[in-house]
Amino acid sequence: MKYFFKSLALVLVGGFISITASAQTKIYNITTYGAVADGKTNNTIAIQKAINEASSRGGGRVVVPAGKFITGVITLQSNVELHVDKGAFLLGSAIRADYGEGKASPLIVSNNQHHIAITGQGTIDGQGDDLIKDIYSRLNAGTLQDTEWKTPNPWHQMRPTEDNRPKLIEFKNCDSVQIKNITIKNGLCWIQNYKNCSNLVIDSIKVESVTYWNNDGIDLVDCKNVKLTNSFFNAADDGICLKSEDRNGACENIYIANCRIRSSASAVKFGTASHGGFKKITIRNISVYDTYRSAIAIETVDGATLEDIDIRDITATNTGNALVIRLGRRNQKAPAGILRRIYIGNVKVDVPAGKPDAGYTMEGPLVTIPHNVFPSSITGIPGSRVEDVTLENITINYAGGAKKERAYFGIDTLEKVPEKIPNYPEFSMFGELPAWGFYIRHADGIKIKNMVLTCKGTDYRPAFIADDVKGLNLNGINIKQVKAQPVILLNKVSGQSLKNIKIPGSVKQNIMVQ
Template identity: 35%
Template sequence: MKHVFLLLAVLFQGMILHARQHDLNITDYGAKSDGVTLNSPFIQAAIDACAAKGGGRVIVPAGRFLTGTIALKSNVTLVLQKNAFIVGSTNVNDYLNLDPFTDGLGVDVGYALVVAVDQQNIGIEGEGAIDGQGKQLKEIQIATDKRPEGERWGRRPFLLRVVRCSNVRVQGVKLLFAAAWTSHYFQCNRLHIEGVKIISHGVAHNDGMDIDGCQHVTIANCDIESGDDALCFKTTSSTMACRDIVVSNMRLKSGHGAIKMGTESMAPFENIKISNCYIYNTNNGGIKLLTVDGAHLRNIEISDITMVDVKTPILLRLGSRLSVFRKGKDTQQPTGIFENVVIRNVKAEASANAQLKPPSGILITGVPGHYITNVTLENISIRLAGGGTAEHARQVVPEAIDKYPEVKTFGPLVPAYGIWARHVKGLKLNNVSFTLDSNDVRPAFICEDGEAITVTNWNIPATTGAEAVIRLEQVGSAQIRNNKVQGKAAAFVRVERSNGSNIKVGKNRLNGIEPARYIHH
């Protein structure tokens, strides 16, 4: 009898699981792929019916199904079969904003084509695509919306928004030509994104993948071509950090930044690992880590990155813009913290046509009184155009304490061709090499206002006419050892505004260059 009860229990459990796994085809609820019918109510009816039955799959068969906003529900997976397209309406009035907020530029946004708010156990998968028709929507919108573009674009819908959801899977689908951000995941827990192809450009603000205050996230094997930032971590609210995230095996092409944290940066960015990424044809930073609205950015590891034709490979910024993005729900925060970041195994070919001319490889800067702390850059190789002059080597870089954090904010150029760092403590730079296509008399490395700086095992290319290979300004302590210099300069290390007592220079191969020169003023 015990075995009978056990068998009945197993069968009953199987019946429950089967009952909860329904397949509902949107065409059975009235959806038509004629390119004219607005299918929002029919697709929504299929989703609602599936949720009411306990969950299952809503099938989008082959065809092009025009629609406005559709909202996913708990325990429902939207399955786009091969050659299936969910196509966004070109009428902005067909979209809803179920979770309004303000973006980093101060624009009210949040409308979406496919959206889920406060749901669990949801998914989007299959071999089909979601096409936002962003360029066509914009052309129709501007015929009647006469506001400036900076205000007008917020009315356009994101392609996919997932808000405060748990157990989310997005796999295999293509996300195409959004009218604004392509995919935005806000305060989600247990999020898995894999094998997603994003092609989204043609209008401004075409971010590829925005991870906004999400936790326990895995992202793997995705291919992103975006007009704006490709893979971007944000915290538009102070209440939930971006935490416990693993990213691997990504191809990223971007009109702005390829891998980015910030600018919206109120809650922490913590325990994030990114590895094995190929970044190419990117018109701004390859890696941009930015906290300017109070966030603690710490315990970040980025490794095994290849960059080809990227403008300014790395930007690290701690600033004091201190914006608020959720109106009436958040308050302004004090300046944040930037610490414990490791970037290793990076090979980059920097574009000659960059925001900074002549171009530079890496910018690192805090603000007065707020230091970027314990950053390690290791096994870094960057090819640069060169071309810097003696005048360029003395360029004064603006603090831009409360400004939008962008490479061009610190332009038109910075005085080091390799790494320029300011307001830093515990900066470790190991096994760094540069290749220059032409002579550059700017220093390979400049540090302004630093403490506990370590420069080891560098391979510095042959240049002539430089005042110094390394310049340290107002640096309290530094270790500069085991570096190889191939060219000629007036000095290897030039120390300014410091007595140099705690700056140790030794065991370097200098090709006859004077090891150090101390300028007291």
């Protein structure tokens, strides 16, 4: 072994634990333990031996030097930093058997450990294209079992279950974790999954994973004290996804900022697993492009309490939907959750008429029912209402082009919008909606200040509809083109306040209250 005169120490920065350099870190180069950079040799034993020795001696830095190193499943242990040097490629094995029998293990795992890190300018590559070929070969030969791969799905392709598609990184119940500067690519399932972890710092990482479905860029599951900054995600599923799988757990005290996202699903998403809670989440300066679903999706449908969310400075181009906020009840065995105290400000989204995720190897599934462009929405359910949402400085530009021949919803039949109480939450879940710009239902205490809605093409629907809302404050709504009258429809709305409404033509004709 060698000694490196910079080491890991814990520093409290802005309320988050960060790992920085200090004196006398021991260096464990994996080549010292027999690892070979030929892109062929399986180096699992050598890499694990280096990790084990580093941990047993009190910790240190395990270095993957420049070159191509194949590995199977490795386990990161306390006080160990896995450092992938610039020019180094840690390549996941393309042989399914190397991920264990039964459910496939993630490539890099850690459970109940502390003070761990993955750093460096190198690349962790799951080799998804080659691995899926091996999986299909074994499935066709009957040497690998799978319950789903021949089941029809929206993509009309054979998709092996997640049990046969390994994640790349999965840390559970870990404390004081740092992921920094690394590139992570070509997985077959969730790229990185952090579950019940605390004091997690993720900075300046790059995720490129469009090989297959369920490629969430990052999943934070019931994690606390997380700082995710300065990172890029290009994922064939949700980009940044917060989940709560534990009824007694929560995603709490999370800060996300300065990230760029492309996704064949939603860019920033809360849910869909939503059993415990989402609390004290701050999001700043997110850039989204070529994304199929929502720029922001805030959803609790399994009983979770979702509250105290502050999101600002979101820009999205060529994105299928600006915003969806949904309180539902998918889990019929538990009471509906709570969704309240949400602030979203300084948002600009351009919504195209076509499918915005074209170019992915496997694009998101088409909505099979006839529909026009979907509006943004805030929706609760009867008896469980969304509460206290403030939207400020919001601009949504729609391409428009709606046709009655494609889909039609008359404003005299608002009660026919389906509730879809137990359904999977999604901006398209209701089918055709009666508004082209914004739709609100079963909500209390909604404040909208300085919202601009534009529609370039034709549309037969009102721009804005609120249905069954208590306490609606609209101040500074600017709808620049009248496509149909009324432009704003308030149905079963009480306690409304309308100020500074800008609509061409007669206010009496353009605003309907019923």
